[in-house]
Amino acid sequence: xxxxxxxxxxxxxxxxxxxxxxxxxxxxxxxxxxxxxxxxxxxxxxxxxxxxxxxxxxxxxxxxxxxxxxxxxxxxxxxxxxxxxxxxxxxxxxxxxxxxxxxxxxxxxxxxxxxxxxxxxxxxxxxxxxxxxxxxxxxxxxxxxxxxxxxxxxxxxxxxxxxxxxxxxxxxxxxxxxxxxxxxxxxxxxxxxxxxxxxxxxxxxxxxxxxxxxxxxxxxxxxxxxxxxxxxxxxxxxxxxxxxxx
Amino acid sequence: xxxxxxxxxxxxxxxxxxxxxxxxxxxxxxxxxxxxxxxxxxxxxxxxxxxxxxxxxxxxxxxxxxxxxxxxxxxxxxxxxxxxxxxxxxxxxxxxxxxxxxxxxxxxxxxxxxxxxxxxxxxxxxxxxxxxxxxxxxxxxxxxxxxxxxxxxxxxxxxxxxxxxxxxxxxxxxxxxxxxxxxxxxxxxxxxxxxxxxxxxxxxxxxxxxxxxxxxxxxxxxxxxxxxxxxxxxxxxxxxxxxxxxxxxxxxxxxxxxxxxxxxxxxxxxxxxxxxxxxxxxxxxxxxxxxxxxxxxxxxxxxxxxxxxxxxxxxxxxxxxxxxxxxxxxxxxxxxxxxxxxxxxxxxxxxxxxxxxxxxxxxxxxxxxxxxxxxxxxxxxxxxxxxxxxxxxxxxxxxxxxxxxxxxxxxxxxxxxxxxxxxxxxxxxxxxxxxxxxxxxxxxxxxxxxxxxxxxxxxxxxxxxxxxxxxxxxxxxxxxxxx
Ligand SMILES: Nc1ncnc2c1ncn2[C@@H]1O[C@H](COP(=O)(O)OP(=O)(O)O)[C@@H](O)[C@H]1O
Ligand SMILES: [Mg+2]
Numbered sequence: 001x002x003x004x005x006x007x008x009x010x011x012x013x014x015x016x017x018x019x020x021x022x023x024x025x026x027x028x029x030x031x032x033x034x035x036x037x038x039x040x041x042x043x044x045x046x047x048x049x050x051x052x053x054x055x056x057x058x059x060x061x062x063x064x065x066x067x068x069x070x071x072x073x074x075x076x077x078x079x080x081x082x083x084x085x086x087x088x089x090x091x092x093x094x095x096x097x098x099x100x101x102x103x104x105x106x107x108x109x110x111x112x113x114x115x116x117x118x119x120x121x122x123x124x125x126x127x128x129x130x131x132x133x134x135x136x137x138x139x140x141x142x143x144x145x146x147x148x149x150x151x152x153x154x155x156x157x158x159x160x161x162x163x164x165x166x167x168x169x170x171x172x173x174x175x176x177x178x179x180x181x182x183x184x185x186x187x188x189x190x191x192x193x194x195x196x197x198x199x200x201x202x203x204x205x206x207x208x209x210x211x212x213x214x215x216x217x218x219x220x221x222x223x224x225x226x227x228x229x230x231x232x233x234x235x236x237x238x239x240x241x242x243x244x245x246x
Numbered sequence: 247x248x249x250x251x252x253x254x255x256x257x258x259x260x261x262x263x264x265x266x267x268x269x270x271x272x273x274x275x276x277x278x279x280x281x282x283x284x285x286x287x288x289x290x291x292x293x294x295x296x297x298x299x300x301x302x303x304x305x306x307x308x309x310x311x312x313x314x315x316x317x318x319x320x321x322x323x324x325x326x327x328x329x330x331x332x333x334x335x336x337x338x339x340x341x342x343x344x345x346x347x348x349x350x351x352x353x354x355x356x357x358x359x360x361x362x363x364x365x366x367x368x369x370x371x372x373x374x375x376x377x378x379x380x381x382x383x384x385x386x387x388x389x390x391x392x393x394x395x396x397x398x399x400x401x402x403x404x405x406x407x408x409x410x411x412x413x414x415x416x417x418x419x420x421x422x423x424x425x426x427x428x429x430x431x432x433x434x435x436x437x438x439x440x441x442x443x444x445x446x447x448x449x450x451x452x453x454x455x456x457x458x459x460x461x462x463x464x465x466x467x468x469x470x471x472x473x474x475x476x477x478x479x480x481x482x483x484x485x486x487x488x489x490x491x492x493x494x495x496x497x498x499x500x501x502x503x504x505x506x507x508x509x510x511x512x513x514x515x516x517x518x519x520x521x522x523x524x525x526x527x528x529x530x531x532x533x534x535x536x537x538x539x540x541x542x543x544x545x546x547x548x549x550x551x552x553x554x555x556x557x558x559x560x561x562x563x564x565x566x567x568x569x570x571x572x573x574x575x576x577x578x579x580x581x582x583x584x585x586x587x588x589x590x591x592x593x594x595x596x597x598x599x600x601x602x603x604x605x606x607x608x609x610x611x612x613x614x615x616x617x618x619x620x621x622x623x624x625x626x627x628x629x630x631x632x633x634x635x636x637x638x639x640x641x642x643x644x645x646x647x648x649x650x651x652x653x654x655x656x657x658x659x660x661x662x663x664x665x666x667x668x669x670x671x672x673x674x675x676x677x678x679x680x681x682x683x684x685x686x687x688x689x690x691x692x693x694x695x696x697x698x699x700x701x702x703x704x705x706x707x708x709x710x711x712x713x714x715x716x717x718x719x720x721x722x723x724x725x726x727x728x729x
Pocket of ligand 2: 042043044087173
């Protein structure tokens with residue numbers, strides 16, 4: 001099975017080219033990190049994988065689990081196991097996480113022709129996962145992301161990921177705006193969730209995150225292209241001398 | 247707004263109203279149009295005493311001299327009052343049936359279909375229901391149990407017979423018939439509605455509810471409700487309404503009066519789901535409603551909660567007159583307009599007594615080509631020392647062809663009064679939709695979730711038994727599809 005293969009992808013927004021003949025292959029169970037300066041197209045890549053309709057795919061192909069990903073809309077992609085942990089999770093006032101995530105997980109189960117979860121069993125699952133991440137019941141009572149601190153929002157994303165159990169998770173600068181403690185909590189959550197069946201694409205600006213999560217591959221991205229791929233030593237190099245060598 | 251959003255919303259706008267069926271029943275109707283004869287006919291049908299007929303005729307004379315109020319932000323052709331039937335009852339309804347065995351099974355079936363079972367074994371737990379069909383009350387459930395507590399819950403026609411002293415004392419005491427043309431008209435021709443009296447220090451143990459159904463064609467429904475909460479009592483009352491789908495407009499002009507004496511509390515909730523007309527704006531109910539509560543006694547409290555999703559035109563301002571010192575008035579409103587619906591709704595809070603407080607939370611949601619106006623009037627009279635009002639008006643626009651308008655009016659003759667006002671208008675947020683869909687929710691589910699979240703502050707004020715129903719109704723009025 002081809003898990004994820006991005007082939008010669010060209011993407012533009014408002015006529016401006018952002019991803020330029022972009023290529024990347026990720027196998028099941030792998031952790032990839034993409035690093036690159038601001039404006040290099042990292043978030044664009046994340047959003048195109050998630051199916052955001054604001055971006056125009058001019059040419060190229062994305063295969064995910066042997067399926068043509070570009071033929072699916074946002075929710076269909078989510079339902080087959082793509083999860084995007086947002087850089088800036090949006091506030092949804094008045095909407096509680098329990099019915100929200102229950103609808104979420106059931107959309108996925110329905111897609112897999114599996115029985116849906118009733119409210120009681122879902123609430124139990126949510127509580128368990130929240131406890132694992134040190135999220136108290138008070139936080140579960142609040143409206144989604146509403147009035148949350150940066151760290152709380154990111155923890156909420158991790159909680160949703162661990163409940164929905166996606167096979168492929170994209171973290172878009174999950175580390176930005178987090179202090180050391182919050183970063184530790186978030187990365188612990190990711191490490192707990194990681195196993196041989198799920199894969200990750202970690203987009204980050206700094207090497208710090210990679211002190212906590214050990215990637216199999218590190219890619220350097222600039223001007224909509226991957227310029228160099230390697231292992232963790234690449235991240236160490238960037239930390240030392242920045243992006244000017246790329 | 248991206249293409250997909252527009253497509254989904256167009257789909258919402260085309261979906262159908264699920265209460266639009268007609269009950270085929272022979273009804274008893276006088277000729278069309280309004281004159282003294284018709285009023286005498288109604289009064290006679292209801293076996294009314296002379297004082298009631300005299301009152302009606304006086305109100306009719308007032309109405310003749312009045313013209314319809316023009317200040318609302320609504321566009322509709324002038325109403326032809328001579329082209330309406332003013333009374334319609336299933337045949338053989340001269341006297342209200344004593345029990346359900348005397349009621350035509352077709353009527354019971356109608357209420358079953360609407361989710362309001364009337365049979366003893368199936369009645370909604372903890373909710374007493376008065377079912378009004380066109381101009382008459384069909385049945386009232388849990389009557390006996392309420393009587394044991396001294397609570398009177400019956401149709402207004404019955405109350406005229408059984409409790410004339412209370413009706414005489416309070417009818418028209420909160421909404422003077424001469425207030426405006428719709429109140430004069432209703433006072434002249436009202437046919438049925440509910441009457442509630444809660445005795446001193448009694449907390450009504452169940453929700454009281456009236457379900458209004460317009461069935462007959464070209465018939466106006468002029469309902470009249472009167473609720474009196476005596477000293478130290480409490481009652482929670484809920485009103486629901488639907489009508490068949492027709493392509494002509496029908497008039498519904500209700501008057502509702504509430505009176506709370508010392509330390510009494512009345513909670514009045516409405517889930518209004520009259521037929522809204524079709525996607526081109528054809529048909530639908532003209533809903534011209536006057537609702538007013540009088541906090542007559544000290545420490546009394548009246549709160550209005552409304553979820554307005556139906557009607558082609560809604561003209562409605564549930565109000566509170568805060569006369570007793572320390573009395574409290576509240577207004578919580580969700581108004582959703584879709585297609586060509588127009589709503590001009592809000593409230594009026596009149597602070598008369600000392601240390602009176604009012605709170606207004608209004609949520610307007612506009613879709614399609616609809617127009618949605620919040621109109622508020624908060625006034626403090628000279629003696630209303632240390633009184634306060636808090637107003638919050640939020641509008642949510644879905645699409646580019648609809649409109650939201652906020653017209654808050656504040657007037658103060660007392661310089662110790664404090665007013666706080668917050669208002670916002672927003673568009674449905676693409677980022678929120680993206681977030682929800684990224685978590686696997688469909689576009690429709692996402693819109694419904696976000697709108698329900700937007701309305702939450704109001705929906706949570708509804709009695710528990712109806713909160714879930716109301717959430718579903720909100721979802722349905724967005725998508726319109728059979729739930
Ligand atoms: N919605 C948008 N509208 C216009 N330009 C955009 C939009 N999103 C991204 N861009 C542009 O695309 C380029 C890449 O941005 P982005 O993918 O956010 O990069 P990164 O995440 O690496 O900082 C930038 O030049 C940015 O200005
Ligand atoms: Mg970015």
